[in-house]
Amino acid sequence: MYIGTAGVPIGCKNCSSLDALKFLKDANLNALELEFVRGVKMGEENAKRIKNRAEDLDIRISSHAPYYINLASDDPQKLQRSLEHIKKSLYITNLAGGHITAIHMGYYQNLGKEETYRRMKNALESLVEFIEQHNIKTKMGPETAGKLSQFGRLQEILRLAEEVPYTEPVFDIAHLHATREYDFTKKDEYYRFFNDAPMDHYHFHFSEINYGEKGERNHLNVGETLEPNYKYFLEVLKELGIKATIVLETPDLEESAKKLLEYWKTL
Numbered sequence: 636m637y638i639g640t641a642g643v644p645i646g647c648k649n650c651s652s653l654d655a656l657k658f659l660k661d662a663n664l665n666a667l668e669l670e671f672v673r674g675v676k677m678g679e680e681n682a683k684r685i686k687n688r689a690e691d692l693d694i695r696i697s698s699h700a701p702y703y704i705n706l707a708s709d710d711p712q713k714l715q716r717s718l719e720h721i722k723k724s725l726y727i728t729n730l731a732g733g734h735i736t737a738i739h740m741g742y743y744q745n746l747g748k749e750e751t752y753r754r755m756k757n758a759l760e761s762l763v764e765f766i767e768q769h770n771i772k773t774k775m776g777p778e779t780a781g782k783l784s785q786f787g788r789l790q791e792i793l794r795l796a797e798e799v800p801y802t803e804p805v806f807d808i809a810h811l812h813a814t815r816e817y818d819f820t821k822k823d824e825y826y827r828f829f830n831d832a833p834m835d836h837y838h839f840h841f842s843e844i845n846y847g848e849k850g851e852r853n854h855l856n857v858g859e860t861l862e863p864n865y866k867y868f869l870e871v872l873k874e875l876g877i878k879a880t881i882v883l884e885t886p887d888l889e890e891s892a893k894k895l896l897e898y899w900k901t902l
């Protein structure tokens with residue numbers, strides 16, 4: 636089981652991503668998601684250093700692509716820029732030894748679900764050539780979205796992963812709860828989820844979440860509301876013998892990660 640943080644831990648003051656690896660290791664955490672959410676600013680040399688150190692420390696690397704992405708955009712320039720963000724993310728993440736890049740795919744707008752899906756699929760397919768040219772091992776990771784206006788219900792994400800090469804799902808448990816696709820205050824709902832989405836290895840985002848009729852409002856720390864319930868989550872992971880990476884996207888990052896780790900050790 637890999638448990639870690641979305642970005643540099645808060646307690647790691649003035650740390651680079653490279654420094655963060657040692658900090659995580661000292662806290663017995665073993666995953667880091669590189670946050671490229673405001674643009675990919677990491678250089679190639681730095682990425683290679685992260686790969687080496689992460690391998691030495693046995694820390695699993697992933698990344699999060701920039702937020703400025705809408706792969707269903709009508710505007711060809713916007714679509715092109717979105718694709719460039721993803722290419723850059725994949726390229727640098729691959730150099731950093733990362734397994735997957737989480738992608739917020741964009742919005743339904745007024746297109747209808749099928750047309751949105753078609754555009755999303757075409758967009759990811761258009762990146763296959765780039766991935767093969769550069770021999771990129773990092774997977775494209777379309778993420779289950781938290782707002783109902785955003786593309787990314789579970790079945791859509793699973794279908795993309797099925798139909799597009801080099802694509803694997805990113806499962807944000809809090810988002811699936813906020814859209815009411817699952818009610819993760821109930822343990823049974825985790826069994827239903829794993830039944831609906833069978834995988835060899837899962838890449839999870841986890842947090843608690845504040846939500847309303849339109850879905851996600853904001854992420855909360857673990858232990859604030861138990862929505863979703865982290866104990867049930869870990870219990871079911873354990874019972875089913877599931878292999879997973881869990882990246883904490885809470886305001887307090889490593890504090891929540893440590894809560895998961897502590898409970899995991901008791902199971």
Ligand SMILES: [Zn+2]
Nearest residue numbers: 699737739778
């Ligand atoms: Zn995300």
